[in-house]
Amino acid sequence: MAALENRPFVKMNGLGNEIVVLDLRDAPLAVPPEEARALARPDVLPFDQIMALYPPQSEGTRAFVRIINNDGSESGACGNGTRCIALYEAGRTGTDHMVFESVAGPLACSIAPEGITVDMGVPRFGWHDIPLAGPVMDTRAIELQAGPAESPVLRAPAVVNVGNPHAIFWVEDVEAIDLARLGPELEHHPIFPERANISLARVVSPEHIVLKVWERGVGLTRACGSAACATAVAAARLGLTGRRVTVTLPGGDLVIDWRESDDHILMTGPAEFEFDGRLTATMLGGAELPATRPGGAELPGTRPGGAELPATRPGGAELPSGAA
Numbered sequence: 506m507a508a509l510e511n512r513p514f515v516k517m518n519g520l521g522n523e524i525v526v527l528d529l530r531d532a533p534l535a536v537p538p539e540e541a542r543a544l545a546r547p548d549v550l551p552f553d554q555i556m557a558l559y560p561p562q563s564e565g566t567r568a569f570v571r572i573i574n575n576d577g578s579e580s581g582a583c584g585n586g587t588r589c590i591a592l593y594e595a596g597r598t599g600t601d602h603m604v605f606e607s608v609a610g611p612l613a614c615s616i617a618p619e620g621i622t623v624d625m626g627v628p629r630f631g632w633h634d635i636p637l638a639g640p641v642m643d644t645r646a647i648e649l650q651a652g653p654a655e656s657p658v659l660r661a662p663a664v665v666n667v668g669n670p671h672a673i674f675w676v677e678d679v680e681a682i683d684l685a686r687l688g689p690e691l692e693h694h695p696i697f698p699e700r701a702n703i704s705l706a707r708v709v710s711p712e713h714i715v716l717k718v719w720e721r722g723v724g725l726t727r728a729c730g731s732a733a734c735a736t737a738v739a740a741a742r743l744g745l746t747g748r749r750v751t752v753t754l755p756g757g758d759l760v761i762d763w764r765e766s767d768d769h770i771l772m773t774g775p776a777e778f779e780f781d782g783r784l785t786a787t788m789l790g791g792a793e794l795p796a797t798r799p800g801g802a803e804l805p806g807t808r809p810g811g812a813e814l815p816a817t818r819p820g821g822a823e824l825p826s827g828a829a
């Protein structure tokens with residue numbers, strides 16, 4: 506029997522970043538990577554991340570969250586997914602201020618008419634924090650390039666850790682570069698011992714950045730909240746922008762404020778409830794577990810066509826009423 510069989514799920518998205526919330530607080534169990542990969546198949550429940558909720562470990566927090574990519578690997582941060590679990594918890598409990606715990610630290614969230622704000626913590630810049638394979642003094646621009654050696658198409662990214670590792674390349678036009686081709690090579694470059702999320706960023710003005718992201722363990726996505734945070738911080742460090750910027754991703758806009766008083770990064774944006782249901786053995790791979798989406802190069806749709814998906818409500822704006 507699949508470990509997650511019969512568990513309730515809630516499908517949500519944050520700016521089109523496809524999120525599955527698994528509330529495992531009542532009966533905690535680890536998400537088996539092979540079941541995550543099976544679930545992510547295009548005809549089942551394609552997602553970018555699972556946000557798995559476990560019993561809180563500290564007083565005053567709602568849950569300990571573990572973040573699982575659709576290749577079954579785990580990440581320390583997911584900005585869009587955190588807004589989703591904040592909305593989920595608000596629907597369940599009626600509270601609009603809450604704190605989650607994660608392997609990277611506390612995540613304080615607040616819900617307001619202008620959006621859901623998550624305190625993503627303090628960014629780290631040391632080469633061993635990213636981490637990089639060896640000592641680098643200045644992580645605002647590291648020695649790394651992609652494309653032909655004699656005429657690289659990408660070079661000298663900034664690197665930042667915001668709970669997960671990011672490399673940001675500054676470009677004139679994010680659409681002019683084939684990130685689906687270069688992303689896998691850069692994600693797995695030996696300079697990144699834990700791999701990295703790879704971003705192309707165009708600085709439009711001191712208040713505006715356009716961003717496209719190849720996510721570690723996933724591929725191209727419509728939005729990546731932690732990449733938006735990492736990029737905003739990297740741009741401010743280089744003097745390309747101020748500390749408050751709007752970051753435009755394929756899925757929409759996030760406002761990032763790298764707060765001067767304590768260096769915490771505040772990310773504000775939307776999240777949406779889509780539908781909920783229960784996981785079945787077939788969804789979790791049954792007897793055989795085929796590979797996940799090839800290369801993750803396609804942008805996933807918002808609604809799977811899987812005939813056996815036991816969705817209990819059509820996609821809608823309402824809040825989930827407690828799937829746990």
Ligand SMILES: N[C@@H](CCC[C@H](N)C(=O)O)C(=O)O
Nearest residue numbers: 580583584585669729730731
């Ligand atoms: N979609 C996320 C980032 C998810 C984690 C990333 N793929 C990693 O492995 O670090 C976001 O919104 O931040």
